[in-house]
Amino acid sequence: MRACLRKLGEFGLIERIKRGGRSRGRNILLGIGDDAAAFRLSPGHVGSATTDTLVEGTHFDPRYTGFHDLGWKAMAANLSDIAAMGGRPLMALVSLTLTGRQSVKDVDDLYRGMRALAGRFAVDIAGGDIVRGRELSVTITVIGECRKGNLGLRSGARPGDAVLVTGTLGGSRAGLQLINSKLITKNAKLLIKHLRPEPRVREALALAGSFRLHGMIDISDGLASELHHLARESEVGIAIDRGALPVSPEALAVAGKLGQDPAGYCLYGGEDYELLFTLPRRDAIKAKALMRKLGTQCTVIGQASAGRGVRLTGRNGRSVSLAGSGYRHF
Amino acid sequence: MRACLRKLGEFGLIERIKRGGRSRGRNILLGIGDDAAAFRLSPGHVGSATTDTLVEGTHFDPRYTGFHDLGWKAMAANLSDIAAMGGRPLMALVSLTLTGRQSVKDVDDLYRGMRALAGRFAVDIAGGDIVRGRELSVTITVIGECRKGNLGLRSGARPGDAVLVTGTLGGSRAGLQLINSKLITKNAKLLIKHLRPEPRVREALALAGSFRLHGMIDISDGLASELHHLARESEVGIAIDRGALPVSPEALAVAGKLGQDPAGYCLYGGEDYELLFTLPRRDAIKAKALMRKLGTQCTVIGQASAGRGVRLTGRNGRSVSLAGSGYRHF
Numbered sequence: 001m002r003a004c005l006r007k008l009g010e011f012g013l014i015e016r017i018k019r020g021g022r023s024r025g026r027n028i029l030l031g032i033g034d035d036a037a038a039f040r041l042s043p044g045h046v047g048s049a050t051t052d053t054l055v056e057g058t059h060f061d062p063r064y065t066g067f068h069d070l071g072w073k074a075m076a077a078n079l080s081d082i083a084a085m086g087g088r089p090l091m092a093l094v095s096l097t098l099t100g101r102q103s104v105k106d107v108d109d110l111y112r113g114m115r116a117l118a119g120r121f122a123v124d125i126a127g128g129d130i131v132r133g134r135e136l137s138v139t140i141t142v143i144g145e146c147r148k149g150n151l152g153l154r155s156g157a158r159p160g161d162a163v164l165v166t167g168t169l170g171g172s173r174a175g176l177q178l179i180n181s182k183l184i185t186k187n188a189k190l191l192i193k194h195l196r197p198e199p200r201v202r203e204a205l206a207l208a209g210s211f212r213l214h215g216m217i218d219i220s221d222g223l224a225s226e227l228h229h230l231a232r233e234s235e236v237g238i239a240i241d242r243g244a245l246p247v248s249p250e251a252l253a254v255a256g257k258l259g260q261d262p263a264g265y266c267l268y269g270g271e272d273y274e275l276l277f278t279l280p281r282r283d284a285i286k287a288k289a290l291m292r293k294l295g296t297q298c299t300v301i302g303q304a305s306a307g308r309g310v311r312l313t314g315r316n317g318r319s320v321s322l323a324g325s326g327y328r329h330f
Numbered sequence: 331m332r333a334c335l336r337k338l339g340e341f342g343l344i345e346r347i348k349r350g351g352r353s354r355g356r357n358i359l360l361g362i363g364d365d366a367a368a369f370r371l372s373p374g375h376v377g378s379a380t381t382d383t384l385v386e387g388t389h390f391d392p393r394y395t396g397f398h399d400l401g402w403k404a405m406a407a408n409l410s411d412i413a414a415m416g417g418r419p420l421m422a423l424v425s426l427t428l429t430g431r432q433s434v435k436d437v438d439d440l441y442r443g444m445r446a447l448a449g450r451f452a453v454d455i456a457g458g459d460i461v462r463g464r465e466l467s468v469t470i471t472v473i474g475e476c477r478k479g480n481l482g483l484r485s486g487a488r489p490g491d492a493v494l495v496t497g498t499l500g501g502s503r504a505g506l507q508l509i510n511s512k513l514i515t516k517n518a519k520l521l522i523k524h525l526r527p528e529p530r531v532r533e534a535l536a537l538a539g540s541f542r543l544h545g546m547i548d549i550s551d552g553l554a555s556e557l558h559h560l561a562r563e564s565e566v567g568i569a570i571d572r573g574a575l576p577v578s579p580e581a582l583a584v585a586g587k588l589g590q591d592p593a594g595y596c597l598y599g600g601e602d603y604e605l606l607f608t609l610p611r612r613d614a615i616k617a618k619a620l621m622r623k624l625g626t627q628c629t630v631i632g633q634a635s636a637g638r639g640v641r642l643t644g645r646n647g648r649s650v651s652l653a654g655s656g657y658r659h660f
Contacts, residue, residue, distance in 0.1 A: 029376055029481075030378075030481065030483075033484070033563070034415065034483055034484050034485075034547075034563075035380060035410075035411040035412075035414035035415055035484070035546075035547060035548055036378040036379055036380035036411050036412055036414070036415045036417065036474070037378065037379050037380070038376055038377065038378045038379075038415065038476060038481060039376065039377045039378075039379065040376045040377065041371060041377065046359055046368050046369065046370045047368065047369045047370065047371065047377060047473070048360075048366040048367065048368045048369075049366055049367050049368075049369065049379075049421075049423055049456075049457065049471070049473055050365060050366035050367070050423070050457060051423040051424075051425045051457065051458055051459055051469070051471055052425070052459050053425045053427060053459050053461045053469065054461075055427055055461055055462070055463040056463075057463070057464065058461060058462050058463055059461070080365075081365040081366050082365075082366055084365035084366070085364065085365055085366045085368065087366065091379075093379060093380070093381040093471060094381075095381045095382070095383045095425075095469045095471075097383060097385055097467065126379070127379065127380060127381065128381055129381055129382050129383050129469075131383045131384075131385055131388060131389070132385070132388050133385040133386075133387070133388055133465050133467060134387065134464070134465050135463055135464050135465045137427065137463060137467070139381070139383065139425045139459075139469040141379070141381055141423060141425075141471040143377070143379055143473065144366070146368065151359075151360065151368060153360075153364055154363070154364050154365070155364075216365075217364075217365060218365055233363070233364075
């Protein structure tokens with residue numbers, strides 16, 4: 001089985017990947033098979049592009065992350081970045097480093113995982129590279145488009161804005177805690193939340209189509225870290241109401257069982273891939289209603305002011321400076 | 331020195347990279363620092379995108395490839411792919427896997443190497459990712475634009491077309507042979523040719539601006555391999571005149587010294603990053619003159635026909651089927 005990859009060969013593998021895809025993206029002019037892919041942008045739009053790498057051992061543990069999940073997760077991280085600009089993803093390029101220990105089925109599963117998620121948003125894998133190395137890694141680049149003049153930027157928050165977040169927080173961390181504490185079999189739903197995050201592409205498009213976007217960022221490293229990015233880049237202060245944090249039921253359950261603080265899961269957990277954004281208060285109310293129509297929870301968790309830094313207000317009304325730690329590679 | 335990277339930290343490193351760049355690209359709306367980069371396309375153009383990964387040990391030997399050279403080479407491979415579509419490169423995203431053994435100076439040198447080449451074509455590094463792994467690797471994605479309706483495709487060759495190639499061939503392989511045979515000090519120019527290939531961006535733009543492009547591909551894996559891609563995708567036969575191959579003087583010298591066939595360097599050497607393209611014979615003459623104006627050699631090496639496969643005609647007039655081997659990862 002393992003030998004099959006060698007037997008199939010590099011070009012055989014590329015041919016296989018090419019056949020596995022369907023050209024559905026309306027803006028893709030040329031997919032896999034030439035020196036570069038070609039695409040067009042819709043009228044009134046500008047392009048956006050992002051790239052993310054997942055490395056075995058650093059970003060995922062092969063004992064808990066199968067190839068399908070890995071593909072899904074790598075795609076999710078990139079789609080979420082495009083969403084966080086208020087954009088529509090158009091196509092993906094995939095650069096894959098294989099060690100030679102993977103089977104053809106492993107590679108098939110990886111692409112199936114990427115396509116299972118990308119396909120929901122009519123995103124094609126339009127190109128890439130496959131190389132050999134001593135360590136498995138996946139680098140995905142996603143190219144998208146944003147309405148001209150309406151990008152959701154980290155620098156877009158304004159004093160007086162309400163600060164909102166989609167979905168619930170801490171679920172991904174709860175899944176990780178379950179894994180780490182060997183309670184895996186007890187709550188499969190949480191694991192799925194950790195392994196298969198849902199990027200908020202539809203939500204971002206709805207927001208960009210309805211409002212002049214202010215500050216916007218996705219929560220990849222943890223709410224606290226992203227709040228600090230937003231505050232620093234926008235040169236505003238942000239005050240968060242601890243009681244307003246939309247803690248996921250799973251985070252509540254797991255944190256309770258392990259005797260930990262569920263708010264910690266929300267603030268420092270990471271990989272929730274929810275949208276953190278700011279809008280004038282009047283728009284914020286409309287945005288909540290708009291998200292409800294999409295079946296997506298949306299919560300006002302605080303507000304921006306003319307100050308600096310990020311503060312967290314507890315139940316007792318006391319406010320403390322919020323540490324900004326997220327995951328650091330170095 | 332080595333500890334500095336840890337001291338600088340991930341965000342410090344990103345800040346350093348951000349400061350090191352100059353925003354010159356006229357089509358870049360948003361560079362490093364947000365969830366995604368933003369760009370626009372020129373009127374009458376479509377987008378093109380390509381990605382390439384270089385892994386330590388597989389694609390480069392750290393004993394002979396310094397960080398500046400590595401950056402240059404990784405950028406060259408991607409720019410060459412955009413050129414091979416007849417496109418203008420606009421911006422690059424860089425995903426870097428560091429092991430923690432690299433110093434801040436190493437990373438600075440890497441980015442300097444990438445920028446030294448990219449800057450020639452007003453290409454900015456507009457985003458990316460930096461992660462930790464057990465193996466050094468660089469993945470670059472370049473986004474470019476092509477004139478609408480005038481892409482240089484692998485499938486574009488037509489029976490009767492002349493087959494042309496820019497520059498000379500075999501120089502990169504000659505450099506590699508020098509390295510492998512420990513003759514390094516004797517011919518530094520060759521080494522540079524191997525380590526610092528020159529992607530044919532200006533040449534490709536001139537061709538796209540003057541002609542309706544037919545077949546086009548860049549020579550990354552070796553002429554023989556690329557000829558087979560061209561023939562197969564275009565469903566034509568290609569006949570190459572062995573005597574017409576523009577063997578680089580360096581390839582002649584090194585092959586002579588080592589008692590090898592210089593034509594082998596041209597056909598199977600790889601990494602020359604020249605353009606291989608086809609045009610109707612009338613256009614081919616004009617194309618040669620156009621390339622001469624840019625100071626770039628351009629040679630008709632054969633022609634396409636209604637047949638299939640690739641044949642090589644020797645001095646004796648006998649033609650043999652040309653094996654298509656290029657570098658294979660698996």
